[in-house]
Amino acid sequence: xxxxxxxxxxxxxxxxxxxxxxxxxxxxxxxxxxxxxxxxxxxxxxxxxxxxxxxxxxxxxxxxxxxxxxxxxxxxxxxxxxxxxxxxxxxxxxxxxxxxxxxxxxxxxxxxxxxxxxxxxxxxxxxxxxxxxxxxxxxxxxxxxxxxxxxxxxxxxxxxxxxxxxxxxxxxxxxxxxxxxxxxxxxxxxxxxxxxxxxxxxxxxxxxxxxxxxxxxxxxxxxxxxxxxxxxxxxxxxxxxxxxxxxxxxxxxxxxxxxxxxxxxxxxxxx
Amino acid sequence: xxxxxxxxxxxxxxxxxxxxxxxxxxxxxxxxxxxxxxxxxxxxxxxxxxxxxxxxxxxxxxxxxxxxxxxxxxxxxxxxxxxxxxxxxxxxxxxxxxxxxxxxxxxxxxxxxxxxxxxxxxxxxxxxxxxxxxxxxxxxxxxxxxxxxxxxxxxxxxxxxxxxxxxxxxxxxxxxxxxxxxxxxxxxxxxxxxxxxxxxxxxxxxxxxxxxxxxxxxxxxxxxxxxxxxxxxxxxxxxxxxxxxxxxxxxxxxxxxxxxxxxxxxxxxxxxxxxxxxxxxxxxxxxxxxxxxxxxxxxxxxxxxxxx
Numbered sequence: 017x018x019x020x021x022x023x024x025x026x027x028x029x030x031x032x033x034x035x036x037x038x039x040x041x042x043x044x045x046x047x048x049x050x051x052x053x054x055x056x057x058x059x060x061x062x063x064x065x066x067x068x069x070x071x072x073x074x075x076x077x078x079x080x081x082x083x084x085x086x087x088x089x090x091x092x093x094x095x096x097x098x099x100x101x102x103x104x105x106x107x108x109x110x111x112x113x114x115x116x117x118x119x120x121x122x123x124x125x126x127x128x129x130x131x132x133x134x135x136x137x138x139x140x141x142x143x144x145x146x147x148x149x150x151x152x153x154x155x156x157x158x159x160x161x162x163x164x165x166x167x168x169x170x171x172x173x174x175x176x177x178x179x180x181x182x183x184x185x186x187x188x189x190x191x192x193x194x195x196x197x198x199x200x201x202x203x204x205x206x207x208x209x210x211x212x213x214x215x216x217x218x219x220x221x222x223x224x225x226x227x228x229x230x231x232x233x234x235x236x237x238x239x240x241x242x243x244x245x246x247x248x249x250x251x252x253x254x255x256x257x258x259x260x261x262x263x264x265x266x267x268x269x270x271x272x273x274x275x276x277x278x279x280x281x282x283x284x285x286x287x
Numbered sequence: 288x289x290x291x292x293x294x295x296x297x298x299x300x301x302x303x304x305x306x307x308x309x310x311x312x313x314x315x316x317x318x319x320x321x322x323x324x325x326x327x328x329x330x331x332x333x334x335x336x337x338x339x340x341x342x343x344x345x346x347x348x349x350x351x352x353x354x355x356x357x358x359x360x361x362x363x364x365x366x367x368x369x370x371x372x373x374x375x376x377x378x379x380x381x382x383x384x385x386x387x388x389x390x391x392x393x394x395x396x397x398x399x400x401x402x403x404x405x406x407x408x409x410x411x412x413x414x415x416x417x418x419x420x421x422x423x424x425x426x427x428x429x430x431x432x433x434x435x436x437x438x439x440x441x442x443x444x445x446x447x448x449x450x451x452x453x454x455x456x457x458x459x460x461x462x463x464x465x466x467x468x469x470x471x472x473x474x475x476x477x478x479x480x481x482x483x484x485x486x487x488x489x490x491x492x493x494x495x496x497x498x499x500x501x502x503x504x505x506x507x508x509x510x511x512x513x514x515x516x517x518x519x520x521x522x523x524x525x526x527x528x529x530x531x532x533x534x535x536x537x538x539x540x541x542x543x544x545x546x547x548x549x550x551x552x553x554x555x556x557x558x559x560x561x562x563x564x565x566x567x568x569x570x571x572x573x574x575x576x577x578x579x580x581x582x583x584x585x586x587x588x589x590x591x592x593x594x595x
Contacts, residue, residue, distance in 0.1 A: 036468030043395030128375030135370040
């Protein structure tokens, strides 16, 4: 039985004459409308949150400007912005898909939002789809802003935009899986602390602003397997080096995406 | 519309680890009725309601809501029910009207949000984030979210907990209106007066079982006998009074000159006692009827105070 099959006056939107205010007229909205509404709400909640904006916009923008203008880290030959911009884009993806999503979802769970929506007509898969769309909308805004700043700093990007899009999407999938895994298994406060700590560690060790070649060789091979290193190295190979699709990095990101999303799907607790 | 019950629970068992929260519970809720699930904290009220809402999977027994299995047929059931959780359920940064408007968008024929906002006095919440609303405002928003989709059946988990008397009465008024418009309401409470005021049917729950079920009047009459007390001169002939009274009624003189009649105290019994007094030249200096409340019924059934 579909929800609308029980609707006493389908498509009317009104109610029969003489009926009271609360006379039942149950039925779910079309799923596309639900997803759209949920995406809009999730995005508004994200953009309204000051801490989230600090993480997703202000920190990446500041790092980009600071490290491009001041020669703090040896970024190798060429303009430092050409090295930094791809790393900062990777950081932006991580800040939204992983850190921001983990913290927001952790608190949604804690405040019973996921539970309450679970009793609404919105199916769980549609809620997750809306969360993903909201992450992608935020990333588009971040990438647009950071690209403008980088271009103003003299950035000259190369490469195939489709390869960049593929890397960003795979990176988003990998980080979303890890973020949701954390949010769905830990307490909200633990998620808050852990997500920020991981953000900081990956910022330093993931080839975002410090080239991974600066680390000892044994450490390097491990760092290379991190999703952030794969994303920043991959983006750098395309945008700085003009390479085609960096298949090694793609493979690392795909593996993280499968592992993270699979574990999240299995272990996520809604209450 | 069919006469199938809105909710039918048979032998429900739900355990959390070693603790049995619900222990063989049976409950039937008639369509169009207001049913109060009454019991002390920890009696299993919330677990029972949350099983009906599809949040919990029964360890044993069956639950049917509007004829559907709440877990297996959740997709068909959810658009038809409204849910008010005991607390939370709203984004901490969302505004009251924003959240309500969002919930409305998830349904095919929602109520007019502006009218509902006005009705529940949520207009004054303005741009305040949910986490900064007062407890009463949060409760009213949760209630509004439960009814905005024009459901057939509404579950309200302690809808008036923490409300001031005025807000409580406003909530009662809304429940009465829902009933008048044909919405079936299941609410949990540990307030006797709430159950007496609102409910067509009351199910008293203790330790995970329904220990009494019926209308408030039936429960007050059936569970505990009522008492009629009068005072007169000492050592009246109670034997002749007992002969005049229906079977099963008792009469005693616990202290000299104070008489107690216990049984099914109705107008006929009162008339019988009065005419017996007239025949014996007794002028009672006081006469009172003590009606048992649900509170007494509960105490009698469980030996516990309701709010313990």
